[in-house]
Amino acid sequence: MSDQRSDHHYLGLALEQAQLGWDEGGVPIGAALVHRGEVLAVGRNRRVQLGSAIRHGETDCIETAGRLPAKVYRESVLYTTLSPCFMCAGTAVLYDIPRIVVGENRSFEASESWLRSRGVTIDVLDDAACHALMQRMMSERPQLWAEDIGEEA
Amino acid sequence: MSDQRSDHHYLGLALEQAQLGWDEGGVPIGAALVHRGEVLAVGRNRRVQLGSAIRHGETDCIETAGRLPAKVYRESVLYTTLSPCFMCAGTAVLYDIPRIVVGENRSFEASESWLRSRGVTIDVLDDAACHALMQRMMSERPQLWAEDIGEEA
Numbered sequence: 232m233s234d235q236r237s238d239h240h241y242l243g244l245a246l247e248q249a250q251l252g253w254d255e256g257g258v259p260i261g262a263a264l265v266h267r268g269e270v271l272a273v274g275r276n277r278r279v280q281l282g283s284a285i286r287h288g289e290t291d292c293i294e295t296a297g298r299l300p301a302k303v304y305r306e307s308v309l310y311t312t313l314s315p316c317f318m319c320a321g322t323a324v325l326y327d328i329p330r331i332v333v334g335e336n337r338s339f340e341a342s343e344s345w346l347r348s349r350g351v352t353i354d355v356l357d358d359a360a361c362h363a364l365m366q367r368m369m370s371e372r373p374q375l376w377a378e379d380i381g382e383e384a
Numbered sequence: 385m386s387d388q389r390s391d392h393h394y395l396g397l398a399l400e401q402a403q404l405g406w407d408e409g410g411v412p413i414g415a416a417l418v419h420r421g422e423v424l425a426v427g428r429n430r431r432v433q434l435g436s437a438i439r440h441g442e443t444d445c446i447e448t449a450g451r452l453p454a455k456v457y458r459e460s461v462l463y464t465t466l467s468p469c470f471m472c473a474g475t476a477v478l479y480d481i482p483r484i485v486v487g488e489n490r491s492f493e494a495s496e497s498w499l500r501s502r503g504v505t506i507d508v509l510d511d512a513a514c515h516a517l518m519q520r521m522m523s524e525r526p527q528l529w530a531e532d533i534g535e536e537a
Contacts, residue, residue, distance in 0.1 A: 278451065285438060285447045285475065294438045298431065301536045321474020321495075322438065326534040342474075381479040383454045 238332050241265050241310045242356060246334065248275035248288065249312045249364055255280050258372075258379050259364045260288035263310040264296050266303055272296035278379055287379075288312065289319035293326070304328050312361040314340040316380060324349050334361030338369060339380065391485050394418050394463045395509060399487065401428035401441065402465045402517055408433050411525075411532050412517045413441035416463040417449050419456055425449035431532055440532075441465065442472035446479070457481050465514040467493040469533060477502050487514030491522060492533065 241263050248261025257279040264271045274292025277283050286294070289311050304326035312334035315323065320342035323331060330352040336343065343353050369376050377384040394416050401414025411429035418424065427445025430436050439447070442464050457479035465487035468476065473495035476484060483505040489496065496506050522529050530537040 282451055283447060284449065284451055284479075285443050290438050294436060296437065298435055298437055298531065301531065301534050304534060317474035317477040318471065319474070321470035321472070321477075324470040324474075326437075378451065378454065381454050381457060 237268070238310075238354070238356065239358075241270070241308070242312070242332060242334055242358060242361070244270065244273050245288070245310045245312050246358070246360055246364075248273050248292075249361070252276050252280070252288075253364060253368070258375060259368050260311070260313045262288040262292035262312070264292050264307055265310065266307040271299070271303075271307065276379065279375070285318065287316060287319050289315055290322055293322060301327070308332060310334075312358075313338060313365055314355070315342050315346070317342050317345075320346050323351060330354070332356060334358040335365065337362055338365035341380075390421070391463075391507070391509065392511075394423070394461070395465070395485060395487055395511060395514070397423065397426050398441070398463045398465050399511070399513055399517075401426050401445075402514070405429050405433070405441075406517060406521070411528060412521050413464070413466045415441040415445035415465070417445050417460055418463065419460045424452070424456075424460065429532065432528070438471065440469060440472050442468055443475055446475060454480070461485060463487075465511075466491060466518055467508070468495050468499070470495050470498075473499050476504060483507070485509060487511040488518065490515055491518035494533075 244263045245261040249259040252275040253259035258276040260276040272295040277286040308330045314336035333355045374384040397416045398414040402412040405428040406412035410432040413429040425448040430439040467489035486508045527537040
């Protein structure tokens, strides 16, 4: 696969997770962690499913990947359906993940300039399906969305 | 209790968690989340205990506190035995936690200037017991410590 095709492929895995999260009644944001072409883990926001304040798509994915040597993170790409919040951005910075591929950032964007200032490459695919799912989320579950990003509903 | 006495009291709860984590074979960093004088949760790094890449002292504490309204975080203080990494700092920023009390930052410091730039008050108590425990950690379990902060051992 070309880089561009593979980016869309891995983002598709993240989007499957997001859709699953939506179907479970949760926040539809998904992620995938890919090391040199190998999918180490996928994950999804599980605030509702696990009653969790820290399981966003990206952190759930990194948790599912388990304990990894520093070298692996430093050679990996994190795919996420939505631009990362600061918790997830900070997790990528902690582990020196060099590149994040973002499904879309029109629904939410907080950390991209900070991530770039820390040397992280951010590629935004502006994917229509990621965006449509988040628009549905924000319209149909606005209080849950506010909670997920620490805002008063 | 005076503010200063209560800070040392709540830091003591975090230090108990850190000591427990050390005794379990883990990374001895603990935290407490306190809302207007009420302890909402304590937590400790559970990388070893749970095989976790995201359960640092602060995030474990916030996870244990469960899903909270934005307003509660915005009135809370996060106590931690060691200056927060960027994952934990980002979590505090996500939830607009206004103040972090740090046991010590001589063993590790990464995020304090960034947190201050985001409006978070950081008070460092430079606690001798917190420092001694981390020095023991770095000396006796250096590979585990490197893993915990995403560094190559």
